Amino acid sequence: MLFSSMIFLWLFLPVVFCSYYLIDKRFKNILLLVASIIFYAWGGVSYTLIMFSSIIVNYIFALLIEKAINENNLKNKKIYLALCVIINLSILGYFKYTNFIISIINSLSQDKIIELKDIVLPIGISFYTFQALSYAIDVYREHNKAQKNIFNLALYISFFPQLIAGPIVKYHDIENQIMNRNENLENISYGIKRFIYGLSKKVILANMFALSCDEILKQPTDELGTALAWISAILYTLQIYYDFSGYSDMAIGLGKMFGFTFLENFNYPYISKSIKEFWRRWHISLSTWFKEYLYIPLGGNRKGKLFTYINLLIVFFATGLWHGASYNFILWGLFHGFFLVIERIFLGKLLEKNKLKFINHIYVIFVFVIGWVLFRANDLKHAFELYKLMFSYKESVYTVRYFFYPQTFVCFIFGVLFSGLFQSLFPKIKEATFSSKIYIVESVIQFILLFICIMYLVNGTYNPFIYFRF
Template identity: 55%
Template sequence: MLFSSLVFLWYFLPAVFFLYFITKNLHIRNSVLLTASLFFYAWGEPKYVILMLVSIGLNYFFGLWIGRMQSKHRMRLAVTTCVFLNLLLLGYFKYFNFAVEIANSLLSCFAGGAYTLSFREIALPVGISFYTFQALSYVVDVYRGTIQAQKNIFHLALYISFFPQLIAGPIVKYHDVCEQIGNRQCTAEGMAYGIKRFSYGLAKKMLFANTFAATVDWMMEKPLAQLGTVNAWMLAVLYTLQIYFDFSGYSDMAIGLGKMFGFDFMENFNYPYISTSIREFWRRWHISLSTWFREYLYIPLGGNRKGQVRTYVNLLIVFFATGLWHGAGATFIIWGLYHGLFLVVERMGLGKLLEKNCFRGLNHIYTALVVVVGWVFFRADTLADAKVILHQMFTWENGIYPASLFVNPKVIFLAVLGVLLSGIAQSICPKLREHLYEKEVTKTVDIVIMAVLLFLCTMYLVSSTYNPFIYFRF
């Protein structure tokens, strides 16, 4: 079930609100949310609810077991086993066929293709990367002594399965919400702010991301070598806008929904496209994932405490994992390593040059160019496709398709507006940014804007069946 669907907006969400707010007891409210979350997940693929329940039971058992241990050696063995089992589940469903593809390539090289492994038809459970990482953070935090093991399995189940952030984040760490599960307040101010964030997120998704997605998908269906330089750049820029409004919109909706039920989730985006370095970009883009990898992979590897060379290696390992987390394919791995390489280069000296540069505009241009080129790898189906698009971008080609074939005044207007709203307008006018994130006061103008946006999004949903979502496959 998508947040941006009529079923969710006009049936599921109102029903959950009604059941939630007619009760005053927090335990009953948690039961309502847990039941609703499992129903939400089962709507699209009922059989994979069993997989989620297995994940919940697995991590609940190991959490209790680790929490009762006295021996540090046994605790380390137990947490290693739990992490392995979690990654085994994730690996089978997400990476099995990718591993078979790699193995067959190696067999072809070294055994002349005499032996081949068979692929399997494995459907990727929606959101498995997100809820697996959340479960891992819980077990590791218990091992570290950051939190106490949760004895109430229903509390842990709600944490792992809570529908606002279940399928696309933000990745919520248990130590950030454990107190909220057992003790939280739902206020009128929080409800109003939650509706505002949800409305803005829905508009990002429906009005901006979907418009850009339709154009990008249409262009990708054409022979890429015949697009020409102008169209290739247009493709890359529109996808850059699409993925930002798609994912940040979904994060806004998740944060808004959480706030409606009394939960405070971390911000997942902080206008990443106004960054002046790739290092800053990753402090602003998908913040919950980058902080997860920093806390549970980069620092355990040694972080920057073991010398420069080891720091560079650790960064490349983390961004290899970041790329692989996003998808089982060479394009995602290259995208991750590409960003990791620029982070290494910035640590080697480029970062200091960027800081000393008096003309900040060059820093923005550098960062934007690196990010846009990187998204080409992320969007391309194969490395060969990425190579073709990049060749078109950096080698002048006229192409056979006029730009007017793909874009119309609506796309151009939304693209210009999207560039402004992705951080430029908020930087020029700080009061606009403060207003968007104002939690205490909801003004009349906010109510009018929310009503208009919800109306427009509903009309869009009624009139169109095109409603893709990028991060569903992750």
């Protein structure tokens, strides 16, 4: 079920929301759990069984880890965690990477020695697996106690606002909220505001960018030219930001409506002045997850410069692989890792000393736009064909106007302005966006945005969220 669908907006959400505030407090968690299961099962009942297995595995192992801690049995504590991590990653690996590994083996053998499997990737498995793993690891680290009530743990892992595409919520961040939440009119109004802004990002902006970008990239690359290759890259840069940050806004807003507070997942990454800063602002929940559960355990920056660089490359190799079973994603991760290493070696100091900060912005924009080409391309061959077009002038058989519609141009202007530029120039606008205060002008704007979104959705002009496939 999509947040940006009529069934969610007009049936699922109103029924769940009204029921939630009408029933006794004792049954609210059960209601949210049942609603989350229905929400997820909408995409396929078999997927739900896989999610249930993840819940059961992590519930049992967290209890075993805590038992070993209480018995001061360090050996069993490590064994239980290792088994828990292996089982979680094995489930994720089977569904996400089996065919990728088979294709590598077949490629190396230059023969089709293993048939590809008919495996459908369960939606959201990367997100809820990492969320469940963080819970078990934090019990091991004694950051929080194991949850004795399996239904409460199931709610944490399967809560529908952030189940499918994050943000990845760590258990200790909402442990107290599972049983005691701050439910009031202020949180509800703020949640509705964030949801409307997120819905508008997706339906009005991201979908319009997708319409033009997808149409360009459907064409054979030998029919495209340099201008269209760059335009497609820039449009996708805006599309993925408004698509994913829009989903995160909706998830945060829905959480607030039910009394939960999720940490921010985006902080205007496109105004960054270094790639290091970019990753502090982009998909924050994933960045912090890899930092806490991979980079630091590897040694972080505590074992000298060389190992710091190696650790960074390992983390960004894993980041790329997490996004998808494809060479594109692996190279995309390593591409960003390379620039982080370069910034550690010398470039970071030059960027800090540089007084002309707009040059820093140009550098960062260039890097992430080039990176998004790898992320969006159908395969490596397609990516390199697009790079060739971008960096060697060629005329297209199509005019730019053939794909760049008037409404795309209008959305492009708003997309550039509101990706952080406007908020930097007028910080009070940014404060108002993240404020729970109700402003009359803002309320009117929200009503207009919601009306436009409904009109688009009635006409059926929407696509699935990009991060659903991860």
